[in-house]
Amino acid sequence: MKLIIQIACFNEEEALPETLKALPSELEGIDEIEVLVINDGSTDNTLKVAKEHGVDHIISFKKNQGLARSFMAGVNACLKYGADIIVNTDADNQYNAEDIPKLIRPILEGKADMVIGSRPISRIKGFSLVKKILQKTGSWLVRRVSRTNIPDAPSGFRAISQNSALKLNVFNAFTYTHETIIQAGLKNMAVVSVPVRVNPTRRPSRLFKSMPSYIIRSFIAILRMLVVYRPFRFFLTLGLIFFMAGFVFGVRYLYFMIIGSGAGHIQSVILAGVLIGIGFQMTLVAFIADLLGVNRKLMEEIQYRLRKMELNKKDIDQKKNQKGDTELFSDF
Template sequence: MKLFIQIPCFNEGATLAVALAALPRQVPGFDAVHWLVIDDGSSDDTVDVARANGVDHIVRHSGNRGLARAFMTGIETALSLGADVIVNTDADNQYNAADIPALTGPIVRGQAEMVIGARPISDIAHFSPVKKSLQKLGSWAVRVASKTTIPDAPSGFRAISRAAASRLMVFNDYTYTLETIIQAGQKNIRTVSVPIRVNEDLRPSRLVKSIPSYIRRSVITIIRIFVIYRPFRFFFTIGMVLFLTGLLIGLRFLWKYLTGDGNGHIQSLILASVLLGMGFQTFLVAFVADILAANRMLLEEIRYKLNVSDQRISPAVWSADTAAAPDAHPDQEKP
């Protein structure tokens, strides 16, 4: 069995060597361990550091496309290179690489297809109270949308089996962490969580540029999660609130009208009519969104079957064990 450890990178030359030095070359249950670096359009010496530290495979984007796209590029590349299990970790050495066997163990034993590392959020000193609260809120939203019990959904330290990885498709450009767990829940991919350790902070988080920005993007991500993966519930709930509010206001007007006190309350009648109409239209949107979600699931199933039957190595991949020199492979985006 082949284990691929992938590291998405964007200008990580200062910390990548530390993260690579901690990675294992042997993991129980695997015949070979490959290191894969995804360079997301770095302008520093990230690629040179990767080559100097013995990285087996490097795939490069010609420009910065975001963490989620880099993650998916790594998944697709690892699958094309024959990976049986893929471990994703960060280039800033946030996660303790010694816990990789704990991540892969449930997959090797056939107990899970995706394993998420659960950080001790409450004990991480460099996490602000606001960030800790948002981490918990995001995890709660994922548990509701995915019907899983993952306590640390934003954790990027995870192991994914080949079958599960072939089914994943990320739509969000900001982060892949929440969306992939929800997809796992929808597609009945067995997902479990294991406790992991974290290392000292080497640099500030790239995702958290500022607390207001992090709050805004986290809220948008959570809303998009429900719109994409629970569209009927999302729109039906909104429609129900609007419809019931309009109904109550309408019943109030009707009561006053029947008791002879209807004069001067025409505004209530207008408001009730508007809310009832909006509620009914939102109900229709809920059914249309549900149909679109069903079509999306069918397209994802087609994509999965195509991936299984036709997985090719991207020409953007440089492998240390190939005869060609690194410069023989052009730096380009994955097709």
């Protein structure tokens, strides 16, 4: 059983040594532990620090790609290097590495495909009241969409089985945290949560420049996820809202027409017609989006099968090479 711990870094030369030092060198149930660092276009000495500390694998981008793309690049690399379990953590040492055994245990026991480390949000001193509310609101929305019971959806401290990693795709450039949970939930993966500890916050988050920026980008990200993963419900709900609004204005006009004042409220008829027309169009869009969603699922299944075939081919080639080496040694 091989575990690879991946760490995405952007200008983390100061925090990275402490983060690497805290990682476990051996774990019960794990035969081999490796570390993968994703250098996401750092302009400081992050790459040099990673090399000096002898990490097993390094992916280095010349330009910053963002957290989501770095995460997927790491996942794909971990699969390439033969990981049976992938643990994702942050380079700023925010998460307590001593909790990694808790993260991987449900996967080792066959009880989960993905495990999310749940932070004690209400007790984290570095989080403002607004951020705590947003974290809980975002997690609630993700639970609703994904049909999972994850209390801390934005947590980046997570473990993923090999088979689950093969099924993941991230389309959002902002962050991977919400989308991967939604994908896992809608693909009937077993997603569980375990409580984890956090270390004191050393610096403000680099994921967003300000709280208004975080709110806007998080809202857009969740809205896009609703459109992509629940298109029929999303557009049908919009259609019904417009239908109901049009119906209300239509009833309003009928009321005034019955009492003899209809001529002065012709604008209600016009507005009712426009709203009902938009509602009808939204309903049509809901059915079209549902068909596109089916096509997306088929493409994801094809991608999963291709990834699985590539992984199996590498395993077969590796076994052949090992067999050839044994035969050569015996002949010698």
